Amino acid sequence: MVASGGTRCMRWSQTMNANALRAYFREKGEETGCLAYRARMHRFFAELEPSSSHVTEQNLADRVRYILHSNTFGDAELERLRREAVPSSDGNATAGNAAPLIAQQTANVDAAVNIQFVVDSDDDGIVPHELEKMRSILEESMLETRSMPLENRPRLPRIPVSKRNRAVVRALNPMLVTYLEASRDLCETDSILFGAALAVCRIIGAKLPMAGRATQQGSAIPAWRKRIEDRIAKARALRVVRTVRMAFAGTNISLSLPDITQKLTERIDDLKQKIAAWGKRIRRFSERSRRFNQNRLFQSDQKRLYKLERPELCGAVQDRIRLTLSHFGVDCGQRP
DNA sequence: TTCGAAAGACAACTCCACCA
DNA sequence: TGGTGGAGTTGTCTTTCGAA
CATH class of the missing domain: 1.10.287 (Helix Hairpins)
Known part of the structure; x- marks a missing residue:
C-alpha cells in the first residue's frame, strides 16, 4: 500500500499491534503527560519487533492511537496487555474479571477448534460423544455472541461444501430448535444464528479473522x-x-x-x-x-500531479496547448 | 451457470499541521 | 514534546452486468 507522501504502507499484524501496546503501556504506564516516553516506547518496540526498524516514533504513536480508538482489541484484552506490561496496575474490578474470562474463552476455543470427529460413511452421522462436544461449543459460541457488540463480531469465512462440513451443519441443526423456539425477538434470533455459524467454523477448524476486520497481507497485483x-x-x-x-x-x-x-x-x-x-x-x-x-x-491536486508527472506530463500538456493554439491559427514555436 | 471486469463503498494506514 | 483532527492514498470486499 502506498500512502500519501509516497512511502509504502506496512501491514500491522495483531502481534505487532499487541507489541505496540505493550511498549506503550510499559513506557507510559499510568502516567499522563510524561516526558520523552515516545522515544523509550519506540526503543522498546524495536526490541520486541526487530524486523520493524522502519517504524518511526511518529508512526508508532499514530498506530497506538489508532489501536486504542478503533476497537482493534476489546476492553478486556487491552486491560490484559496493560496489566502484563505494568504488573503493579490493578485495573478496575470489571476488567480484572474480564481478562481471565477472555483467557478461559480462548482456551476453550483452542480446545474446540478442529475436532477430529468420526463421520459415519453411510448416513453422515456423528458419534454421540462428539455430538456432546459440539453442543458445548455451540453453547459457548452463542453465549459469547450474545454479549458481543455487533461491530466486534468476527467476519465469518465461506465454508467449502464437503461431506464433513455438511455433517457438522446437519448435526447442529436439531440442536438449534430449542434456542430458536425460545427466542423472543429478531436480535436474539440473529445472535443464535451467528453463534451457530461461529460454532460451525470452530468445529471444522475454519480460520477466523480477528474482530474488527483483520489486517490481511494484500497484494498490489490483482x-x-x-x-x-x-x-x-x-x-x-x-x-x-x-x-x-x-x-x-x-x-x-x-x-x-x-x-x-x-x-x-x-x-x-x-x-x-x-x-x-x-x-x-x-x-x-x-x-x-x-x-x-x-x-x-488532476481533479484533486493539479499542483501535485504536475510535480509527480512533470517530465512526461508537462510535455503532453504542452502538446495539447500547442495543438489547441494551432487550431486557432496561433504559432507557439517548437518544444525545447 | 460460471467467470471476469467495472464501479462503488468502506476499511486501513500514513502524513502533516496545529495546538497545549 | 506529545496529542489530535483531518486529508489523502491504497487495498479489499461486494454488487452488478455482460460474455462465454
Missing part, C-alpha cells in the same frame, strides 16, 4: 493479472517441439512429416498469439489505471 502472468510463464516454459519429440521417441513416427510439422507450427503460432493477447490485456489494464490515477489527482 488476482486475474497474476493468473494471466502465470499462464504466460507456463506457456513460455512450454517447449512444444521438444515435448512432442520426447513423446514420440521410440516410435517410428517422424516429426519431419509435412502434416506433423504443419500441426506443430499451428500450435506454436496459437500459443504465441495467446501470449501476445494476454500481454496486451495486462498492458491495457496498467495504462487504464495509470490514466485513472492521473485524472483523479
Whole structure:
C-alpha cells in the first residue's frame, strides 16, 4: 500500500499491534503527560519487533492511537496487555474479571477448534460423544455472541461444501430448535444464528479473522493479472517441439512429416498469439489505471500531479496547448 | 451457470499541521 | 514534546452486468 507522501504502507499484524501496546503501556504506564516516553516506547518496540526498524516514533504513536480508538482489541484484552506490561496496575474490578474470562474463552476455543470427529460413511452421522462436544461449543459460541457488540463480531469465512462440513451443519441443526423456539425477538434470533455459524467454523477448524476486520497481507497485483502472468510463464516454459519429440521417441513416427510439422507450427503460432493477447490485456489494464490515477489527482491536486508527472506530463500538456493554439491559427514555436 | 471486469463503498494506514 | 483532527492514498470486499 502506498500512502500519501509516497512511502509504502506496512501491514500491522495483531502481534505487532499487541507489541505496540505493550511498549506503550510499559513506557507510559499510568502516567499522563510524561516526558520523552515516545522515544523509550519506540526503543522498546524495536526490541520486541526487530524486523520493524522502519517504524518511526511518529508512526508508532499514530498506530497506538489508532489501536486504542478503533476497537482493534476489546476492553478486556487491552486491560490484559496493560496489566502484563505494568504488573503493579490493578485495573478496575470489571476488567480484572474480564481478562481471565477472555483467557478461559480462548482456551476453550483452542480446545474446540478442529475436532477430529468420526463421520459415519453411510448416513453422515456423528458419534454421540462428539455430538456432546459440539453442543458445548455451540453453547459457548452463542453465549459469547450474545454479549458481543455487533461491530466486534468476527467476519465469518465461506465454508467449502464437503461431506464433513455438511455433517457438522446437519448435526447442529436439531440442536438449534430449542434456542430458536425460545427466542423472543429478531436480535436474539440473529445472535443464535451467528453463534451457530461461529460454532460451525470452530468445529471444522475454519480460520477466523480477528474482530474488527483483520489486517490481511494484500497484494498490489490483482488476482486475474497474476493468473494471466502465470499462464504466460507456463506457456513460455512450454517447449512444444521438444515435448512432442520426447513423446514420440521410440516410435517410428517422424516429426519431419509435412502434416506433423504443419500441426506443430499451428500450435506454436496459437500459443504465441495467446501470449501476445494476454500481454496486451495486462498492458491495457496498467495504462487504464495509470490514466485513472492521473485524472483523479488532476481533479484533486493539479499542483501535485504536475510535480509527480512533470517530465512526461508537462510535455503532453504542452502538446495539447500547442495543438489547441494551432487550431486557432496561433504559432507557439517548437518544444525545447 | 460460471467467470471476469467495472464501479462503488468502506476499511486501513500514513502524513502533516496545529495546538497545549 | 506529545496529542489530535483531518486529508489523502491504497487495498479489499461486494454488487452488478455482460460474455462465454
